[in-house]
Amino acid sequence: MEINTYFYLTVMALVTYAVRVLPLVLIKHEIKNRTFRSFLYYVPYVTLAVMTFPAIVDATQSPIAGIAALIIGVLLAWLGAKLFTVAACCCVAVLIVEFILV
Protein backbone atom coordinates (compact mmCIF):
# COMPACT_ATOMS: atom_id res chain seq x y z
CA MET A 1 0.00 0.00 0.00
CA GLU A 2 1.40 3.35 -1.07
CA ILE A 3 1.09 6.08 1.57
CA ASN A 4 0.79 9.68 0.41
CA THR A 5 3.87 11.71 1.33
CA TYR A 6 1.69 14.39 2.90
CA PHE A 7 0.41 11.89 5.47
CA TYR A 8 4.00 11.11 6.42
CA LEU A 9 4.81 14.81 6.69
CA THR A 10 1.71 15.50 8.80
CA VAL A 11 2.58 12.74 11.27
CA MET A 12 6.19 13.96 11.38
CA ALA A 13 5.18 17.57 12.04
CA LEU A 14 2.53 16.74 14.66
CA VAL A 15 4.77 14.39 16.65
CA THR A 16 7.74 16.79 16.48
CA TYR A 17 5.69 19.73 17.69
CA ALA A 18 3.90 17.70 20.37
CA VAL A 19 7.23 16.62 21.84
CA ARG A 20 8.39 20.24 22.03
CA VAL A 21 5.20 21.87 23.21
CA LEU A 22 3.55 19.50 25.66
CA PRO A 23 6.12 19.62 28.47
CA LEU A 24 6.38 23.42 28.11
CA VAL A 25 2.64 23.92 28.35
CA LEU A 26 1.55 21.09 30.63
CA ILE A 27 4.31 20.32 33.10
CA LYS A 28 5.20 23.19 35.32
CA HIS A 29 6.45 21.13 38.26
CA GLU A 30 9.63 19.10 38.28
CA ILE A 31 9.67 15.42 37.34
CA LYS A 32 11.76 13.75 40.01
CA ASN A 33 11.93 10.14 38.82
CA ARG A 34 15.64 9.53 38.46
CA THR A 35 15.48 6.68 35.97
CA PHE A 36 13.15 8.68 33.73
CA ARG A 37 15.41 11.73 33.86
CA SER A 38 18.49 9.60 33.20
CA PHE A 39 16.75 7.92 30.28
CA LEU A 40 15.92 11.29 28.72
CA TYR A 41 19.45 12.44 29.40
CA TYR A 42 21.06 9.52 27.56
CA VAL A 43 18.63 9.22 24.65
CA PRO A 44 19.95 12.05 22.44
CA TYR A 45 23.52 10.76 22.49
CA VAL A 46 22.57 7.16 21.83
CA THR A 47 20.16 8.08 19.01
CA LEU A 48 22.66 10.33 17.28
CA ALA A 49 25.43 7.75 17.66
CA VAL A 50 23.25 4.97 16.25
CA MET A 51 22.21 7.21 13.35
CA THR A 52 25.77 8.29 12.56
CA PHE A 53 27.52 4.96 12.34
CA PRO A 54 27.70 3.03 10.05
CA ALA A 55 25.50 5.42 8.00
CA ILE A 56 28.34 7.93 7.54
CA VAL A 57 30.41 5.22 5.85
CA ASP A 58 27.58 4.29 3.47
CA ALA A 59 26.76 7.92 2.61
CA THR A 60 29.82 8.52 0.48
CA GLN A 61 30.86 7.05 -2.88
CA SER A 62 33.87 5.39 -1.31
CA PRO A 63 33.56 3.90 2.19
CA ILE A 64 37.13 5.02 2.90
CA ALA A 65 36.05 8.63 2.45
CA GLY A 66 33.24 8.05 4.95
CA ILE A 67 35.68 6.56 7.44
CA ALA A 68 37.99 9.56 6.92
CA ALA A 69 35.06 11.91 7.62
CA LEU A 70 34.22 9.97 10.76
CA ILE A 71 37.79 10.13 12.07
CA ILE A 72 38.18 13.83 11.25
CA GLY A 73 34.78 14.59 12.79
CA VAL A 74 35.50 12.73 16.03
CA LEU A 75 38.95 14.30 16.29
CA LEU A 76 37.82 17.89 15.72
CA ALA A 77 34.79 17.52 17.98
CA TRP A 78 37.06 16.10 20.67
CA LEU A 79 39.36 19.11 20.30
CA GLY A 80 36.37 21.37 20.81
CA ALA A 81 35.79 22.68 17.28
CA LYS A 82 32.47 24.37 16.64
CA LEU A 83 29.55 22.55 15.08
CA PHE A 84 29.91 24.28 11.73
CA THR A 85 33.66 23.65 11.57
CA VAL A 86 33.25 19.96 12.29
CA ALA A 87 30.54 19.57 9.65
CA ALA A 88 32.54 21.51 7.04
CA CYS A 89 35.79 19.62 7.69
CA CYS A 90 34.01 16.27 7.34
CA CYS A 91 32.84 17.42 3.89
CA VAL A 92 36.32 18.55 2.91
CA ALA A 93 37.79 15.23 4.09
CA VAL A 94 35.41 13.34 1.80
CA LEU A 95 36.19 15.67 -1.08
CA ILE A 96 39.94 15.15 -0.71
CA VAL A 97 39.83 11.38 -0.23
CA GLU A 98 37.46 10.86 -3.15
CA PHE A 99 39.51 13.16 -5.33
CA ILE A 100 42.40 10.75 -4.81
CA LEU A 101 40.52 7.46 -4.88
CA VAL A 102 37.48 7.83 -7.13
Add this chain to the structure above:
Amino acid sequence: MTRKNKEIVGVLNKKSAFLNGLRDGIPIGLGYFAVSFSLGIEAQNAGLSFFESFLASFFCNASAGEMAGFTVIAAKGTLFEMALITLIANIRYVLMSFAIGQRVNPKTSVIHRFLIAYGLTDEIFGISIAKSGYINPFYSYGAILCAGPCWWAGTVIGNIAGNLMPIRLVSAFSVALYGMFLAIIIPAGKKDRIIAALIAISFAASFSASYIPFICDISTGTRIIVLTVVISLAAAILFPHKGEEVIDNGN
Protein backbone atom coordinates in the same frame (compact mmCIF):
# COMPACT_ATOMS: atom_id res chain seq x y z
CA MET B 1 17.78 41.81 41.30
CA THR B 2 14.38 40.88 42.69
CA ARG B 3 11.96 38.85 40.69
CA LYS B 4 9.71 41.89 40.23
CA ASN B 5 12.56 43.99 38.85
CA LYS B 6 13.52 41.22 36.49
CA GLU B 7 10.00 41.25 35.12
CA ILE B 8 10.03 44.97 34.48
CA VAL B 9 13.41 44.81 32.79
CA GLY B 10 12.10 41.90 30.73
CA VAL B 11 9.19 43.93 29.43
CA LEU B 12 11.33 46.97 28.64
CA ASN B 13 13.78 44.77 26.83
CA LYS B 14 11.40 43.09 24.41
CA LYS B 15 12.92 44.85 21.45
CA SER B 16 16.55 44.48 22.49
CA ALA B 17 15.96 40.83 23.38
CA PHE B 18 14.56 40.30 19.89
CA LEU B 19 17.57 42.01 18.29
CA ASN B 20 19.96 39.99 20.46
CA GLY B 21 18.19 36.85 19.35
CA LEU B 22 18.54 37.84 15.69
CA ARG B 23 22.26 38.48 16.18
CA ASP B 24 22.90 35.21 18.02
CA GLY B 25 20.88 33.42 15.37
CA ILE B 26 23.35 34.34 12.60
CA PRO B 27 26.11 31.79 13.32
CA ILE B 28 23.44 29.21 14.07
CA GLY B 29 21.80 29.96 10.73
CA LEU B 30 25.08 29.55 8.84
CA GLY B 31 25.64 26.17 10.42
CA TYR B 32 22.04 25.22 9.71
CA PHE B 33 22.34 26.11 6.06
CA ALA B 34 25.23 23.72 5.46
CA VAL B 35 23.64 20.94 7.45
CA SER B 36 20.14 21.28 6.03
CA PHE B 37 21.68 21.28 2.57
CA SER B 38 22.70 17.68 3.15
CA LEU B 39 19.29 17.01 4.67
CA GLY B 40 17.77 18.29 1.41
CA ILE B 41 19.85 15.74 -0.49
CA GLU B 42 18.54 13.01 1.83
CA ALA B 43 14.99 14.25 1.21
CA GLN B 44 15.55 14.08 -2.50
CA ASN B 45 16.92 10.55 -2.21
CA ALA B 46 13.79 9.63 -0.27
CA GLY B 47 11.73 10.90 -3.22
CA LEU B 48 10.48 14.18 -1.77
CA SER B 49 9.85 17.20 -4.00
CA PHE B 50 11.41 20.54 -3.07
CA PHE B 51 8.05 21.73 -1.78
CA GLU B 52 7.58 18.63 0.37
CA SER B 53 11.06 18.99 1.82
CA PHE B 54 10.33 22.66 2.51
CA LEU B 55 7.19 21.66 4.44
CA ALA B 56 9.15 19.08 6.42
CA SER B 57 11.78 21.63 7.43
CA PHE B 58 9.29 24.45 8.03
CA PHE B 59 7.12 22.38 10.35
CA CYS B 60 9.81 20.29 12.03
CA ASN B 61 13.02 22.34 12.35
CA ALA B 62 14.77 19.13 13.39
CA SER B 63 17.86 17.53 11.86
CA ALA B 64 17.84 14.07 13.37
CA GLY B 65 14.04 13.94 13.41
CA GLU B 66 13.66 14.88 9.75
CA MET B 67 16.47 12.58 8.75
CA ALA B 68 14.81 9.69 10.59
CA GLY B 69 11.49 10.59 8.98
CA PHE B 70 13.01 10.61 5.50
CA THR B 71 14.42 7.15 6.19
CA VAL B 72 10.89 5.91 6.86
CA ILE B 73 9.54 7.60 3.70
CA ALA B 74 12.35 6.10 1.62
CA ALA B 75 11.63 2.65 3.04
CA LYS B 76 7.85 3.17 2.52
CA GLY B 77 7.31 2.38 6.21
CA THR B 78 4.01 2.59 8.05
CA LEU B 79 2.62 5.78 9.60
CA PHE B 80 2.98 4.13 13.00
CA GLU B 81 6.64 3.56 12.31
CA MET B 82 6.88 7.22 11.27
CA ALA B 83 5.25 8.41 14.49
CA LEU B 84 7.44 6.19 16.64
CA ILE B 85 10.74 7.06 14.99
CA THR B 86 9.93 10.78 14.97
CA LEU B 87 9.14 10.49 18.66
CA ILE B 88 12.40 8.69 19.43
CA ALA B 89 14.58 10.95 17.28
CA ASN B 90 13.06 14.00 18.97
CA ILE B 91 12.59 12.68 22.50
CA ARG B 92 15.40 14.90 23.75
CA TYR B 93 13.14 17.90 23.18
CA VAL B 94 10.91 16.62 25.98
CA LEU B 95 13.72 17.39 28.34
CA MET B 96 14.60 20.71 26.70
CA SER B 97 10.97 21.79 26.58
CA PHE B 98 10.65 20.83 30.21
CA ALA B 99 13.81 22.74 31.13
CA ILE B 100 12.71 25.85 29.22
CA GLY B 101 9.28 25.59 30.83
CA GLN B 102 10.91 25.89 34.23
CA ARG B 103 12.68 29.07 33.15
CA VAL B 104 9.80 30.97 31.57
CA ASN B 105 8.13 33.52 33.79
CA PRO B 106 5.05 31.73 35.22
CA LYS B 107 3.02 34.82 34.33
CA THR B 108 3.95 34.58 30.64
CA SER B 109 0.91 33.93 28.48
CA VAL B 110 0.51 30.38 27.24
CA ILE B 111 0.67 31.67 23.64
CA HIS B 112 4.35 32.49 24.21
CA ARG B 113 4.91 28.92 25.38
CA PHE B 114 3.34 27.61 22.18
CA LEU B 115 5.53 29.90 20.07
CA ILE B 116 8.77 29.16 21.93
CA ALA B 117 8.12 25.45 21.39
CA TYR B 118 8.06 25.97 17.62
CA GLY B 119 11.64 27.26 17.59
CA LEU B 120 13.00 24.91 20.23
CA THR B 121 15.98 23.44 18.38
CA ASP B 122 19.10 22.12 20.13
CA GLU B 123 21.08 25.25 19.36
CA ILE B 124 18.37 27.75 20.26
CA PHE B 125 17.74 25.82 23.44
CA GLY B 126 21.46 26.08 24.14
CA ILE B 127 21.71 29.85 23.72
CA SER B 128 18.38 30.45 25.52
CA ILE B 129 19.13 28.35 28.58
CA ALA B 130 22.58 29.95 28.86
CA LYS B 131 20.98 33.34 29.67
CA SER B 132 20.41 34.15 33.31
CA GLY B 133 17.02 34.92 34.80
CA TYR B 134 13.72 34.30 33.09
CA ILE B 135 13.87 33.48 29.42
CA ASN B 136 12.56 36.34 27.30
CA PRO B 137 10.35 34.79 24.60
CA PHE B 138 11.38 37.56 22.22
CA TYR B 139 14.98 36.39 22.37
CA SER B 140 13.87 32.97 21.11
CA TYR B 141 11.75 34.59 18.39
CA GLY B 142 14.71 36.61 17.14
CA ALA B 143 16.92 33.53 17.05
CA ILE B 144 14.43 31.33 15.21
CA LEU B 145 13.51 34.09 12.75
CA CYS B 146 17.15 34.26 11.76
CA ALA B 147 18.12 30.59 11.93
CA GLY B 148 14.83 29.09 10.74
CA PRO B 149 14.82 30.56 7.20
CA CYS B 150 18.43 29.37 6.75
CA TRP B 151 17.30 25.89 7.71
CA TRP B 152 14.34 25.87 5.29
CA ALA B 153 16.33 27.44 2.45
CA GLY B 154 19.19 24.96 2.91
CA THR B 155 16.79 22.02 2.70
CA VAL B 156 15.12 23.34 -0.45
CA ILE B 157 18.36 24.26 -2.22
CA GLY B 158 19.91 20.92 -1.22
CA ASN B 159 16.87 19.15 -2.61
CA ILE B 160 17.03 21.00 -5.94
CA ALA B 161 20.79 21.35 -6.39
CA GLY B 162 21.49 17.83 -5.16
CA ASN B 163 20.35 16.88 -8.68
CA LEU B 164 22.49 19.38 -10.52
CA MET B 165 25.61 19.12 -8.40
CA PRO B 166 28.54 16.95 -9.39
CA ILE B 167 28.41 13.62 -7.56
CA ARG B 168 31.68 14.45 -5.80
CA LEU B 169 30.08 17.42 -4.09
CA VAL B 170 26.89 15.55 -3.24
CA SER B 171 29.00 12.83 -1.67
CA ALA B 172 30.94 15.43 0.34
CA PHE B 173 27.89 17.38 1.51
CA SER B 174 26.07 14.23 2.56
CA VAL B 175 28.37 13.82 5.56
CA ALA B 176 27.75 17.36 6.91
CA LEU B 177 24.80 16.17 8.95
CA TYR B 178 26.79 13.34 10.52
CA GLY B 179 29.56 15.82 11.24
CA MET B 180 27.04 17.91 13.14
CA PHE B 181 25.87 14.87 15.09
CA LEU B 182 29.48 14.10 16.00
CA ALA B 183 29.95 17.70 17.14
CA ILE B 184 27.05 17.20 19.55
CA ILE B 185 27.88 13.76 20.97
CA ILE B 186 31.69 13.74 21.14
CA PRO B 187 32.16 16.79 23.44
CA ALA B 188 29.51 15.30 25.75
CA GLY B 189 31.44 12.04 25.74
CA LYS B 190 34.60 13.90 26.62
CA LYS B 191 32.95 15.30 29.74
CA ASP B 192 31.02 12.22 30.79
CA ARG B 193 32.68 8.80 30.61
CA ILE B 194 29.38 6.99 30.62
CA ILE B 195 28.30 8.88 27.52
CA ALA B 196 31.64 8.08 25.88
CA ALA B 197 31.04 4.40 26.59
CA LEU B 198 27.46 4.66 25.33
CA ILE B 199 28.65 6.19 22.06
CA ALA B 200 31.11 3.34 21.55
CA ILE B 201 28.46 0.75 22.41
CA SER B 202 25.94 2.45 20.11
CA PHE B 203 28.41 2.50 17.22
CA ALA B 204 29.22 -1.18 17.74
CA ALA B 205 25.59 -2.23 18.16
CA SER B 206 24.43 -0.22 15.17
CA PHE B 207 27.25 -1.61 13.04
CA SER B 208 26.52 -5.20 14.08
CA ALA B 209 22.78 -4.76 13.59
CA SER B 210 23.28 -3.68 10.00
CA TYR B 211 25.26 -6.80 9.11
CA ILE B 212 23.95 -9.66 11.26
CA PRO B 213 21.64 -11.90 9.18
CA PHE B 214 17.89 -11.48 9.88
CA ILE B 215 18.45 -8.42 12.09
CA CYS B 216 19.79 -6.49 9.11
CA ASP B 217 16.46 -7.14 7.33
CA ILE B 218 14.63 -5.01 9.91
CA SER B 219 14.11 -1.48 8.59
CA THR B 220 16.68 1.16 9.51
CA GLY B 221 14.03 3.16 11.37
CA THR B 222 12.99 0.30 13.63
CA ARG B 223 16.60 -0.57 14.26
CA ILE B 224 17.31 2.98 15.45
CA ILE B 225 14.28 2.93 17.76
CA VAL B 226 15.04 -0.45 19.31
CA LEU B 227 18.74 0.23 19.82
CA THR B 228 18.09 3.68 21.31
CA VAL B 229 15.47 2.51 23.78
CA VAL B 230 17.39 -0.60 24.85
CA ILE B 231 20.77 1.10 25.28
CA SER B 232 19.43 4.28 26.95
CA LEU B 233 17.15 2.39 29.29
CA ALA B 234 19.91 0.00 30.33
CA ALA B 235 22.20 2.97 30.96
CA ALA B 236 19.51 4.82 32.94
CA ILE B 237 18.97 1.80 35.19
CA LEU B 238 22.65 0.87 35.61
CA PHE B 239 24.11 4.38 35.75
CA PRO B 240 21.46 6.87 36.89
CA HIS B 241 22.61 10.31 35.87
CA LYS B 242 23.60 12.51 38.77
CA GLY B 243 23.98 16.24 38.63
CA GLU B 244 21.57 18.96 37.77
CA GLU B 245 22.57 19.97 34.27
CA VAL B 246 19.81 18.91 31.96
CA ILE B 247 21.48 18.47 28.64
CA ASP B 248 24.64 19.47 26.89
CA ASN B 249 23.86 21.02 23.55
CA GLY B 250 27.33 20.49 22.18
CA ASN B 251 28.14 24.04 21.18
